[in-house]
Amino acid sequence: MGKVNVSKLKTFTGHNDCVYTLERTQYDHMFFSGAGDGMVVFWNLMESENGQLIAKLPNSVYSLHYLKNQNLLVAGHNYDGIHLLDWEKKEEVGSLKMTDHAIFDINSFENHLYVSDASGTVTVVDLKSLHVVYKINNSLKSARAIAINEQSREMAVGYSDNKVRIFNLDDYQLVRELEGHENSVFTVKYSPDGQLLVTAGRDAHLKIWDVQAGYLELEDIVAHMYAINNLDFSPDGKHFVTCSMDKSIKIWDTHAFRLLKVIDKARHAGHGTSVNKLLWSSYKDLLVSASDDRAISVWDIEFDS
Template sequence: MNVRKSKELAGHAGPIYALFPGRSEGHVLTASGDKFIAEWNLDEGVASPFSVKLEEAVFSGYFHEEKQLLLAGTASGNLHVIDLQAKKELRNLAVHKKGVFAIIHIPQENWFIIGGGDGFISVWDDAQFELIRHFKVSDFKIRSLSLVDEQLAVTSGDGFIRIFDLPWLNEQNAINAHEGGAYCAVKHPNKPVLISGGKDAHLRFWHLDDFSEIRNIPAHNFGIYQIKFSPDGTKALSASRDKTLKLWNSEDFGLIERIERPKYPAHTHSINSILWLDNNQFVSAGDDRKIKVWNIDESLESRD
């Protein structure tokens, strides 16, 4: 198995904090410290004409295809809701007192859940964007939100992963997971296991029956910002502040490839976000303001 960079796109004037699916196939959206959300045509390797300029750095974003809504979470804690068909902003929701770092849609409840740098979670109905719940989770920033079966996993800067039931949002478990901060947590697609990454640069594996730790991999040199599984669940990626991407076999989490300089034309600064396009293609972006598209050729042996 081999990895190669197929495209590199540039245009942002600030760090890229978030990558998320674009308005059509072959397109991605990026949220940046330069106050823009931009769209990129990956097939042609160019920026799309579409972009949205806000008044401050954008930390997070979400595109709701069915409703044609773009959500943007900013550095001050505001959530902007933009109707792309009408080409106008519907709402500017000022609930969080610090940056919005995480946005997740819960379709079965018709909710958007937002995680703020103030340690609060806010819950909004996805039609009128009326506030349903607003409550404190931690004294530290909320870093990520993810679904774990019928529950919600919340990571925060105090190092804990907290598990809430749905739809009641009662706290079920609190896992003291990562010293210095828990940055991300995702459910394994094929196993009853939650995998987390944090400031300690470790990947930690938790059994969903009792959330006991069953494995620990010292995976990176600095904090792990994201973990993402390929659509077919056979591979996983981790992205780190250490400028490195790691590609893993999701069955046993054996390392397939370490993507870093000088072996690869990789990132020169922290990698903040990753996105799978299909089972053998993914995108990465970070503080170097670059968007890189990577292809996996499974017919070739690893370069190691």
């Protein structure tokens, strides 16, 4: 097993509350963050100074989603629906009061936006008209996370009733239910090749499912001490990272499902509180992490062959 070298390159500060979400742009070195202070901020990995404020909303922002084709940012504004932002002009260009619940995740496929909220609803929004076209109601517990598999045209949704549900993106019908988690599922992610689905949540277990084998469960790993909040794959798909309420970030081998490295405060000057979100950038393969400590950290990760 090759050695993994980790070094902390920089810390971005400026948020006044817990940083809950990170989102990519079409540029590898640029990303957005959203936080409990309602601020949506734009950052540049090539620079060291703090970011630019894109929008200031009255309530917490748990979710952001970048629409590459329109070059717009969608912000999930708790209790007030979604806001479409022209981030370069720092202007709101549209909004939809579609729910009065907390919005936990946003994703998109083709011409539709998918918004999951605390009522257990996944709302399908037509991006051109900004109208609701369908509501997926398969649980009374929160719909916490959404992942899109473009190859199979499926959507995985993690819920607080401990289940992961797979929906067909052509008619939004339920394809299957995945059981096995013992508590809320906070994060779901397909591998870049679409062959694996990785899920995790409050039970601190990491579950890996084989998509082509009908979502056969391949692994069940006790991965952290406390809830796993998020995960992301490396740009080449060979590795993935998890982050937890236990304040740590862990690096894993995608194919062997093996733990390779732990990033924490004691060994790497990591976060001092819960780590909420990860973004593994294509820019120099840098890893970005966001935490309850209000900071955004940037990590250089090198794999020795």
